[in-house]
Amino acid sequence: MSKGKKDLQKKLNTLLAVWKVNQAITSTLKTSRVLSQTMDAVTDVMKADAVTIRLLSRDKKRLVLKAGKGIVKEHRLGKRSIRADDGVAGETLSKNRPTISGNILKDKRYTYFPWLKREKLRSLLCVPLTFKDRRIGVLSIYNKKPSFYKKEDRETVTMFANQATIALENARLFEELHKNYLSTIKTLAAIIDLKDKYTRGHSEKVSYYSLLMAKELGLSQRRQELIQYAAFLHDIGKVGINLAILQKPGPLNAREWVVIHQHPLNGSAVIKQLGFLRELVPIILHHHERYDGKGYPAKKKNNEIPLGARILAVADAFDAMTSTRAYRPALSKKKAIEELERNKGTQFDPLVVDAFLSAIAKKRK
Ligand SMILES: [Fe+2]
Structure with a gap:
């Protein structure tokens, strides 16, 4: 050549x-x-x-x-x-x-x-x-x-x-942006938790459990992050609810339930305003749906409920059960696990509950 x-x-x-x-x-x-x-x-x-x-x-x-x-x-x-x-x-x-x-x-x-x-x-x-x-x-x-x-x-x-x-x-810019993004989310979550002394630290724990499940289910890094962020913010719609209702020691009346049932809608409306968090909207909107279709606000069932929301429901329930509330003391982890098992296929997605149980069993080893 x-x-x-x-x-x-x-x-x-x-x-x-x-x-x-x-x-x-x-x-x-x-x-x-x-x-x-x-x-x-x-x-x-x-x-x-x-x-x-x-x-x-x-x-x-x-x-x-x-x-x-x-x-x-x-x-x-x-x-x-x-x-x-x-x-x-x-x-x-x-x-x-x-x-x-x-x-x-x-x-x-x-x-x-x-x-x-x-x-x-x-x-x-x-x-x-x-x-x-x-x-x-x-x-x-x-x-x-x-x-x-x-x-x-x-x-x-x-x-x-x-x-x-x-x-x-x-x-470098992406990593910086990511850090800012996470710290904004954590600040918002801290505002939610500040409101109610009984749920302090709840967002953090729900986020931790949700991430365990997302990993156990083999979801992509991106989906793991979205679920984690949604978990931090899932109850942001409760910020507008009167403390007398949130911390009421006895059972709620019908009018009070209507107010409580609004929080996924209110929360997702707030998140929708923040363009960079828009992807979290379906997860936050449906975190109180039940697997059997008897939840709220849309009465969606089975796989109609976004997977992130099904994961969040298990994490939310487990942390709620194992924490003290105004109206009842905390359940032991063992009892809470029994409750999850008992409600597999009705309230919760069985696959998600299984993923949660195997993830926490691994943690205990
Ligand atoms: Fe909620």
Whole structure:
């Protein structure tokens, strides 16, 4: 093959690898996967014997190793961080441009990791990871042959570095958003619990039991999260109910029941207003339906009731039974389990009850 053809083939291969990374990156928001996919692609295209990705610490003083590939003593890498102005990586970061070392054994800038030199790595090409003028880290590729990387390779590795940066930023923003989302939900749940001294901590416990069941039933991560959030907020509709009714020591009269029966409707109406929580609406709306169709508000039965709501019903009942209420003392867990068993197929979905019982049995082991 002529040199021109070879060059063209190489460029095509590079573009294909960049495109593949791009596809992979846009399909995941998990930082660890973004890092490993970038490293795989760059190793392939650049024939690297080792690749490392370091990110700046919060105080910007250290470059912390986030991922490494192709190094025998990889497990030691995880603990390593270097000064942000140290070595070739430091120079790359401070000058904000790619740096090449033809032989790290002879390079005075290469001051760190004496044991990495023992890995017989010689050539190094290090490029900055920069997001909108903000430096976030460096990507380094190594080869065992000296002077392996040339000036023209800087462009290719920079392409991977740019993709990795965008993906890392997306992942970071997504993780941040997720944290904010969860803390908003927990704040709302705390407001619900504050209202009634008897149900304090109820949202937290219902959420815990619901998640146990969702996991036991093998639901996806996303559905597990939705059910967990809905569990935190299931009784938000009770915020508007008079305490005299909520904490009434005796049985409720017909008018009071009407008020209580409104809370799934009121709660789901509130949640509907919050666009980012809209997916929780059906779970909250139907958490008091019964498997036999005798619940409220829609008298749905069996699989017409969303699975999340069937799960929530079991968690809600179990925590309610095992907690003290204004009108009765707490049941023991053993008694509460007997009640769940007794109401399998009438009040509760039998499969969900079984999942709950096997999940808590595992917890006890
Ligand atoms: Fe409720």
